Amino acid sequence: MFITFEGPEGAGKTTQIGRLGRLLDRRGIAHVVTREPGGTDLADRIRALLLDDANSGMHTRTEVLLMLAARSEHVENKIRPALVEGKVVLCDRFTDSTLAYQGYGRKEDLAVLRTMNAYATGGLSPDLTLVFDLPVEVGFARVRKGREGLDRFEQAGRDFHEAVRRCFLDLVEAEPGRVKLIDASAPEDEVAAVVASVVLPLLARKGISLG
Ligand code: T5A
Numbered sequence: 001m002f003i004t005f006e007g008p009e010g011a012g013k014t015t016q017i018g019r020l021g022r023l024l025d026r027r028g029i030a031h032v033v034t035r036e037p038g039g040t041d042l043a044d045r046i047r048a049l050l051l052d053d054a055n056s057g058m059h060t061r062t063e064v065l066l067m068l069a070a071r072s073e074h075v076e077n078k079i080r081p082a083l084v085e086g087k088v089v090l091c092d093r094f095t096d097s098t099l100a101y102q103g104y105g106r107k108e109d110l111a112v113l114r115t116m117n118a119y120a121t122g123g124l125s126p127d128l129t130l131v132f133d134l135p136v137e138v139g140f141a142r143v144r145k146g147r148e149g150l151d152r153f154e155q156a157g158r159d160f161h162e163a164v165r166r167c168f169l170d171l172v173e174a175e176p177g178r179v180k181l182i183d184a185s186a187p188e189d190e191v192a193a194v195v196a197s198v199v200l201p202l203l204a205r206k207g208i209s210l211g
Pocket of ligand 1: 016
């Protein structure tokens, strides 16, 4: 069972993935929590290049290729082995972020990005994707409150981040079976309750014992 957490900056994905992980712990459900870009030593080193604001001159195609190089490492050395062991994998961002940031945001060709995503993942796609949606300015207010400084992606302009949000909403509409919308502007406990109400029944339907 492969579940991805997606959405604009500051939507609370990391917070909610941690909470769901602790819930699965309490239920005795074997799982792995991971994130993109990153998730393995090599992919984390690529992540550092991608986020470093010193690399502001990076060409968009370089950005795409680094993102996908990190993804193939992550899929083959962490995600797929965990799935083969029967673990639930919770991943903070995945292929949909490439469509949102490099496609809608940087305006790279979506069909090309879809083909490259399929190549990088060896065809692996999530069973369930939760899109945490909230207004761009609310997300940024949270990001600024939580820490100092903005990374290379956070520094892209307002139009860029509105386009990113639009992509995630379009995916909810285009793939309602896989992609579920979560109102991320609600208080943290309420969001966690909604996440649990979507994920736990699905795990049960897949035959995973809920403890
Ligand atoms: N990227 C990634 C691409 O361009 N292409 C790709 O293919 C991929 C995979 C990753 C960057 O890489 C880009 C997208 C990203 O820009 P990152 O640091 O991992 O960089 O960025 P994010 O995933 O966006 O992480 P953020 O930390 O910015 O956002 P989160 O994880 O959504 O939010 P979280 O949980 O850290 O919360 C932010 C703050 O809000 C508070 C938290 O306590 C925290 O302070 N908060 C709430 N406050 C009020 N109400 C709630 N319900 C709250 N929930 C959390």
